[in-house]
Each structure stands twice: as structure tokens, then as C-alpha cells.
Amino acid sequence: MPACTELPDLATLQRARARIADLVLATPLWANEPLSRELGASIYFKLENLQRTGSFKLRGASYKIACLLDRGQGQQGVVAASAGNHAQGVARAAREAGLAATVVMPVNAALTKVEACRSLGARVVLQGSTLEDARQAAESLAQESGGSLIHPYDDWEIIAGQAGVGLEILEQLPEVGQIVVPLGGGGLLAGIALAVKSQRPEVRIVGVQADAVAPWRHFLADGGIDPVPAEAHTIADGIKVKVAGRCPREVVAQHVDAIVTVDDDAIAEAMVRLLERTRTLGEGAGAVGLAALMRGLVPQPSDRPTVVVISGGNADMTLIGRSIDYGLASSGRLLSLAVRVPDTPGRLAGLLGLVAEHGMNIRHVEHRRGELHVPVGMTEIILQIETRDAAHQNELIEHFGRQGVVAVPLGLD
Numbered sequence: 001m002p003a004c005t006e007l008p009d010l011a012t013l014q015r016a017r018a019r020i021a022d023l024v025l026a027t028p029l030w031a032n033e034p035l036s037r038e039l040g041a042s043i044y045f046k047l048e049n050l051q052r053t054g055s056f057k058l059r060g061a062s063y064k065i066a067c068l069l070d071r072g073q074g075q076q077g078v079v080a081a082s083a084g085n086h087a088q089g090v091a092r093a094a095r096e097a098g099l100a101a102t103v104v105m106p107v108n109a110a111l112t113k114v115e116a117c118r119s120l121g122a123r124v125v126l127q128g129s130t131l132e133d134a135r136q137a138a139e140s141l142a143q144e145s146g147g148s149l150i151h152p153y154d155d156w157e158i159i160a161g162q163a164g165v166g167l168e169i170l171e172q173l174p175e176v177g178q179i180v181v182p183l184g185g186g187g188l189l190a191g192i193a194l195a196v197k198s199q200r201p202e203v204r205i206v207g208v209q210a211d212a213v214a215p216w217r218h219f220l221a222d223g224g225i226d227p228v229p230a231e232a233h234t235i236a237d238g239i240k241v242k243v244a245g246r247c248p249r250e251v252v253a254q255h256v257d258a259i260v261t262v263d264d265d266a267i268a269e270a271m272v273r274l275l276e277r278t279r280t281l282g283e284g285a286g287a288v289g290l291a292a293l294m295r296g297l298v299p300q301p302s303d304r305p306t307v308v309v310i311s312g313g314n315a316d317m318t319l320i321g322r323s324i325d326y327g328l329a330s331s332g333r334l335l336s337l338a339v340r341v342p343d344t345p346g347r348l349a350g351l352l353g354l355v356a357e358h359g360m361n362i363r364h365v366e367h368r369r370g371e372l373h374v375p376v377g378m379t380e381i382i383l384q385i386e387t388r389d390a391a392h393q394n395e396l397i398e399h400f401g402r403q404g405v406v407a408v409p410l411g412l413d
Contacts, residue, residue, distance in 0.1 A: 177304025186248025
């Protein structure tokens with residue numbers, strides 16, 4: 001099979017899907033009635049977080065390696081750079097093909113993702129502090145070893161593999177009116193857009209990126225790629241891509257209807273809502289589409305359903321609790337207060353009684369004495385409280401004020 005050197009057509013996408021059918025799962029498409037009622041629209045989730053390796057990335061990696069084998073390449077192994085999902089996809093696809101795999105990851109990559117790659121048989125090299133450092137190291141390793149470098153998104157064969165998500169959506173829900181897709185380098189969005197627009201050009205395609213790392217912010221308006229600050233950070237690390245792919249740009253310019261951005265507050269809230277409503281875990285990058293819907297950034301078709309692609313579920317286990325708390329706080333369901341009161345017996349019990357009167361639950365209490373910022377004779381009490389919503393929180397703060405108690409809300413940072 002010749003290498004894809006130009007935009008693949010529908011027949012190519014269908015062949016790609018058939019070629020890797022035994023290697024990847026046709027993931028479920030779930031209707032979600034509670035969220036549909038909340039958002040006033042018919043919402044479905046395409047659950048790529050239930051894919052083997054926990055991410056859509058397995059599709060592109062599997063097809064790329066299949067193409068290498070068809071061309072008599074890859075015998076010297078494959079090399080990839082990734083912070084997690086692409087690395088796991090390449091590691092598994094290489095193992096299934098009987099090829100050696102080397103994945104280069106930044107030294108600060110999550111330990112769980114490093115171990116996941118090793119468990120799939122890959123050699124893991126930790127190099128550099130950023131993904132760009134890891135990519136440079138991967139290119140050098142590929143040149144030295146003769147291995148085939150597998151790019152995470154800027155490759156037509158990778159894009160053709162990801163297109164299977166779009167083909168499945170059209171089969172599972174022919175009446176779909178809109179598809180909302182996470183956007184990093186652009187491989188997934190490009191694949192879905194090609195698969196869908198070639199058959200149903202009226203279906204609206206929307207890309208969603210993280211606000212802190214948003215190179216596509218103005219792309220549909222002027223064709224330019226925005227610079228991303230070196231220190232940019234987002235909990236959606238799976239789409240923390242500072243350089244948009246050249247191949248995806250060609251597709252996005254022709255076939256994507258809108259690109260929106262969401263901040264980390266919205267992403268964290270969406271992770272919590274997804275877990276509550278579907279009992280499945282979406283990583284930050286995987287949940288950005290839902291975040292955009294919850295923030296009202298994506299208008300809903302009045303007569304046709306919207307599909308939200310949950311692109312992955314490989315959240316770092318050490319950060320899940322933090323992300324959930326962040327989402328609860330952002331949505332008004334977790335409140336941290338610093339309350340300063342006279343250091344006399346019974347004050348703490350009185351405060352806790354006031355909280356109980358409002359039907360709130362105390363999660364954590366911290367008593368601070370002797371701090372330099374606390375006057376002599378006073379004590380500061382830190383309360384972490386579970387609440388219904390922001391209005392519920394305001395009720396408590398206002399009630400404290402009527403009692404002469406100053407309560408200062410604290411952030412989670």
C-alpha cells in the first residue's frame with residue numbers, strides 16, 4: 001500500500017477502518033437523558049475512553065503500523081514521542097504487529113503512563129522537560145536506529161485511522177446533526193471531519209481546545225496559528241499541543257464549522273459531570289467537548305442530536321481527586337472558607353452548628369493558632385464544606401456576616 005501523500009478520500013478511510021477492525025474496538029455511543037434534559041438538547045457520548053489503551057490514539061497508531069508493514073517497513077522498530085496516549089497506542093499496536101517500540105516521554109510524565117507503556121512491551125526513554133524536547137530526542141533515536149518515527153497527528157495515515165470514529169458515529173446515529181471533538185494537534189478532528197463531511201456535509205463539526213493552549217484560536221478566521229506561551233498549563237494535558245499539524249490544517253480549513261475554547265474550570269466541571277452521569281472517567285482532554293456544551297459555547301440543533309466525543313480516559317490517578325475537587329469547587333459544590341473568631345471555648349462548635357443549620361456537610365476542619373497574620377487572641381479556622389451550589393454558599397457567608405463573623409472564601413490553588 002503506498003504512503004498517503006495527499007488528503008485521503010472516503011474509500012481510503014473505509015479501507016483503513018477495515019484494516020484495523022480486529023485491533024480496535026467499535027466504541028459505544030450512549031444517549032444521556034439527564035444531561036440532555038439539563039442542556040435542553042439530545043446529547044450522545046462517543047466513548048473513546050473505553051477504547052483499548054483508553055484512548056482513540058490506538059486507531060491511528062494501528063493503521064500507521066499496518067501501512068508500514070504493507071510497504072515492507074518497520075522491521076527496525078518504531079519510535080514515538082508522547083506524554084501518554086499516543087505512546088500507549090503505539091506500544092500496543094507495535095506489540096500486536098510483533099515490532100519493537102521505543103517511546104520517548106518527558107521526564108515529568110505521569111508514572112502511571114510510563115508504566116502502562118512498559119507493560120505493553122515498549123522501551124521507555126525519559127528525555128527533556130517538555131514534549132517538544134521528547135520529540136527532538138525521538139527524531140534522533142529514529143535516525144540512529146533506523147526505526148520508523150510515528151507522528152501523533154501530522155500524518156495522513158494517522159488521520160485515516162482516527163477517521164474510524166466518524167464512520168462509526170454515522171452508522172450508530174444516522175440522524176446526527178452535530179459532532180463536538182477535542183482539538184489538540186488536529187488528527188482526531190481532521191479524521192472525523194473527513195469521514196463525516198464526505199458523506200453528510202450538513203453535519204456540523206466543532207473543535208474544542210483548552211483556553212491556555214489554543215493555537216487554533218483564530219485559525220478559521222484568518223488561517224493563522226497563534227503562539228502558545230512556553231509556560232502554558234492546562235489539566236487537559238492530552239491536547240496540550242503548541243504546534244498545529246500541517247495535514248490537519250488542510251482539513252480543518254475546509255470541513256470544520258467552528259472552533260471554541262474552554263478554561264480549566266469548565267473542564268474540571270465536565271469531568272465531574274461525566275463521571276456522575278455516565279459512571280465513566282474522562283481525562284481533561286477527553287471532557288472538553290462536554291465542557292463547551294455546559295458553558296453554552298456550542299449552539300444545539302433544535303431537531304437533531306449532538307454527539308460529544310470523549311476522546312480518552314487516561315487521567316493520572318494521582319490527579320483525579322484534585323481534578324474532581326477543582327470541578328466541584330468551580331460548580332459551587334465545594335467551599336473552602338477562612339473564618340477568624342476570638343480564641344475562646346465553644347467558638348468552633350458554634351461555627352459547625354451554623355453550617356449544620358444550612359444542611360451542609362463539613363469535609364475538613366483546620367484550626368490555626370500562632371500564625372503571624374492572625375492577631376493575638378484570635379484564631380483562624382479553615383472549613384471545607386460540601387454545598388449544593390453557589391447560592392447555597394452565599395447563604396452561609398451572608399449568615400456568618402449577620403453573626404459578625406468574617407468568612408473569606410479560599411481557592412483550591
